[in-house]
Amino acid sequence: MPKARIVVVEDEAAIRRGLSDALRLSGYEVTEAPDGGAGLREAAAAGVDLVLLDIMLPRRDGLEVLSELRRTNPTRPVILLTARGSEDDRVRGLKMGADDYVVKPFSAKELIARVEAILRRTMRAVPEVHLVGVGCGTIDLDRREVRWPGGGRADLSETEAALLKYLVSNRERAVSREELLSRVWGIGTAGLETRAVDMHVARLRAKLKTPDGGGDQPDAIVTVRAHGYMAGPALSVGR
Numbered sequence: 001m002p003k004a005r006i007v008v009v010e011d012e013a014a015i016r017r018g019l020s021d022a023l024r025l026s027g028y029e030v031t032e033a034p035d036g037g038a039g040l041r042e043a044a045a046a047g048v049d050l051v052l053l054d055i056m057l058p059r060r061d062g063l064e065v066l067s068e069l070r071r072t073n074p075t076r077p078v079i080l081l082t083a084r085g086s087e088d089d090r091v092r093g094l095k096m097g098a099d100d101y102v103v104k105p106f107s108a109k110e111l112i113a114r115v116e117a118i119l120r121r122t123m124r125a126v127p128e129v130h131l132v133g134v135g136c137g138t139i140d141l142d143r144r145e146v147r148w149p150g151g152g153r154a155d156l157s158e159t160e161a162a163l164l165k166y167l168v169s170n171r172e173r174a175v176s177r178e179e180l181l182s183r184v185w186g187i188g189t190a191g192l193e194t195r196a197v198d199m200h201v202a203r204l205r206a207k208l209k210t211p212d213g214g215g216d217q218p219d220a221i222v223t224v225r226a227h228g229y230m231a232g233p234a235l236s237v238g239r
């Protein structure tokens with residue numbers, strides 16, 4: 001499993017550094033943000049696994065960041081860092097979709113235990129996919145091939161298979177081109193253009209058409225305008 005990526009949004013430098021150091025020591029990859037503006041940008045970035053979000057922040061407060069984040073990333077795990085006595089904020093935060101909270105002052109040990117508990121739930125929730133149905137055909141992701149009932153077959157490249165696997169594993173949501181680049185290609189978005197994603201999707205779509213010309217599979221991979229792609233209804237998950 002790759003290292004989990006955590007964003008720490010906290011304006012008090014000493015707390016932010018202390019948290020980041022403790023998380024890095026526990027093996028996590030950490031990005032720090034000192035205010036709500038930078039916090040939202042980092043928290044909404046592709047490939048982030050969890051966000052630690054202070055409520056009292058300059059520029060945009062934590063609850064504002066949370067509400068904005070929920071619009072773009074409805075399921076991204078968030079733990080709120082709250083002050084003692086701010087019960088209203090905690091309740092509001094939980095209602096807005098925060099996953100958990102800790103009350104300051106907290107120990108790094110307690111926080112990391114909570115981080116681990118949430119990541120256990122979210123990062124392993126998706127079972128490994130091996131076989132995917134496409135119309136009347138079958139895609140074997142381990143052997144990287146598409147097989148049709150009449151004996152026709154097509155080979156998938158490693159990237160095409162990984163792309164398909166990622167879309168199917170996240171089939172309940174649209175996945176952005178940036179997220180695909182970072183999760184399938186495994187690199188920052190700087191080196192590669194998002195057009196590379198479009199080219200691979202086009203090739204993959206061509207291979208998912210039935211070989212006898214029995215029609216396209218237009219709904220195997222759905223284009224989500226101005227965003228990215230999503231596994232369509234023609235794809236079904238096998239074992």
Ligand code: CA
Nearest residue numbers: 011054056057
């Ligand atoms: Ca603060």
